[in-house]
Amino acid sequence: MFIENLTLKNFRNHAARFFSFSENTVVILGGNGSGKTNLLEAVHYLSFGKSFRAPNDDCLDATAADGFYIKGETLTGSIRNRTEASFRRGGGKTLRYDGKAVSGRQLIGRNRSVIFYTDDMNLVQGASVYRRRYLDHLLGQTDPRYLDNLVRYNRSVKQKNSVLRDLKIKKKAQTPEPKPIFCPA
Numbered sequence: 001m002f003i004e005n006l007t008l009k010n011f012r013n014h015a016a017r018f019f020s021f022s023e024n025t026v027v028i029l030g031g032n033g034s035g036k037t038n039l040l041e042a043v044h045y046l047s048f049g050k051s052f053r054a055p056n057d058d059c060l061d062a063t064a065a066d067g068f069y070i071k072g073e074t075l076t077g078s079i080r081n082r083t084e085a086s087f088r089r090g091g092g093k094t095l096r097y098d099g100k101a102v103s104g105r106q107l108i109g110r111n112r113s114v115i116f117y118t119d120d121m122n123l124v125q126g127a128s129v130y131r132r133r134y135l136d137h138l139l140g141q142t143d144p145r146y147l148d149n150l151v152r153y154n155r156s157v158k159q160k161n162s163v164l165r166d167l168k169i170k171k172k173a174q175t176p177e178p179k180p181i182f183c184p185a
């Protein structure tokens with residue numbers, strides 16, 4: 001499978017662009033700040049339904065725009081598939097695969113990709129959480145059962161932390177304030 005073309009509208013610094021790629025190795029050249037990483041970010045978005053570096057979609061639309069649109073067409077043998085992502089401020093995002101609305105979870109695995117960027121130096125230097133997350137990203141794309149278990153696991157951890165937080169708050173509320181100690185001068 002390879003990505004044949006990419007259409008970007010108001011995605012970061014790409015107001016309206018169309019890129020086509022060959023099946024062979026593609027090298028993207030351009031000056032600093034010209035939008036090379038933004039282009040890769042758009043490809044990643046079509047794999048995972050989100051950016052690899054922006055905390056939320058509000059960071060991704062071009063300055064003064066109120067949303068963005070990404071479309072990618074892939075070719076697997078002779079089968080062509082279309083993935084679209086659109087985001088509107090106040091209206092949220094919509095992901096589509098061959099015209100049908102899909103969730104991020106349903107999109108993962110259809111357009112498999114691996115990204116390596118500066119923060120990934122943490123894979124070597126950083127805590128084990130980075131290595132686990134990297135493997136989760138790879139395995140989640142190739143094994144749907146792994147992804148399901150991962151989603152359930154993350155949900156359980158979130159619930160456990162929430163219960164522990166509540167218990168801590170309750171315990172704090174029940175513990176009487178320590179009496180002030182007056183020390184004679």
Ligand SMILES: Nc1ncnc2c1ncn2[C@@H]1O[C@H](COP(=O)(O)OP(=O)(O)OP(=O)(O)O)[C@@H](O)[C@H]1O
Nearest residue numbers: 012013032033034035036037038059060061062063
């Ligand atoms: N939301 C946004 N709206 C408009 N422009 C943006 C937005 N976010 C980033 N940019 C612009 O995108 C440019 C950076 O793009 P990108 O990071 O893709 O560059 P690059 O080609 O990878 O550069 P380098 O060679 O330095 O890595 C900057 O000019 C920045 O101002």
Ligand SMILES: [Mg+2]
Nearest residue numbers: 033036037038
């Ligand atoms: Mg870059």
